[in-house]
Amino acid sequence: MPELAEVEFFRKEWDPGLDHVVAAVAVHERSRVFRQCDSASLRKNMAGARFIASEAHGKKLLFRFRHERKGLLLWLGLHLGMTGKLGRASAEHKAKKHDHLVLYLNEFRQGGAPDSGGCALVFSDPRQFGRIEFATGHEAPPWWQGLPPPILSSNFTKERMEGFLTRRRRTSIKAVLLMQDAFPGLGNWMADEILWRAGIHPARPAGELSVAERKTLFRAVRFVCRTAINTVGRDFRDPPPGWLFHQRWKKGGICPRTGEPLRYDQVAGRTSCWSPARQR
């Protein structure tokens, strides 16, 4: 599922655990999601740490913990891959087959609400394309440094985008929109939504876009991200009516603007959905 809006939704799924302390950790040690992570260190250091904050950057998630007794800051990085999810479960939850990481939380320590009897934060991912990273220390770990400007930040400028399009001038615009070092958080459905809105064929070389097309594209990138964050990202509700989103996965989908059948082609190794009459 996860592109930036879904990632933002899943980030908030763990919010009820804020200010709680990790009582126990369960991991599926052998899972591929730990391929870049010292899971033994995670298990050892996370117990007793308080969940203090979280943030999302594109498709990357960071969960911050503080181990007060050890005077240690803990950095838990998650990537949801293709099928990753975050959720909550009861304090008695037994990790199921695809629950690769479960953090069991204590109730509030000092005079917390009486209802907070502890719960479990669960990271699950059937295909295991997701990734868990873990670090301790006062500095942000390397994998949380040097990230590109978020699409909805003021540092994400049209000039910056155009510079990237020029560097990748021979590559299809669809493939370029999927590059996380320039468009952090865009994925297959959002890229198609953007190109449909901008009236640009997904296979067009990035360097061939006219001045007007680049302007339209820039606005479409920001509009689709902003709107997706405010719908999918807020509570997983669908994007507004009239979006390609509602047509793209059904067989016999039609273009919301032209009423013509949508077409599906492999572009950049991904199934791309586009409207022949609108996008050239």
Added chain:
DNA sequence: TACAATGTTTTAAG
């Protein structure tokens, strides 16, 4: 059965 699935990385080839 065979193929596709909202992702990324590595390998191979041009």
Added chain:
DNA sequence: CCTTAAAACATTGT
């Protein structure tokens, strides 16, 4: 060095 395509990863659902 750069670009592009393909394969790989692991599992489920049609």
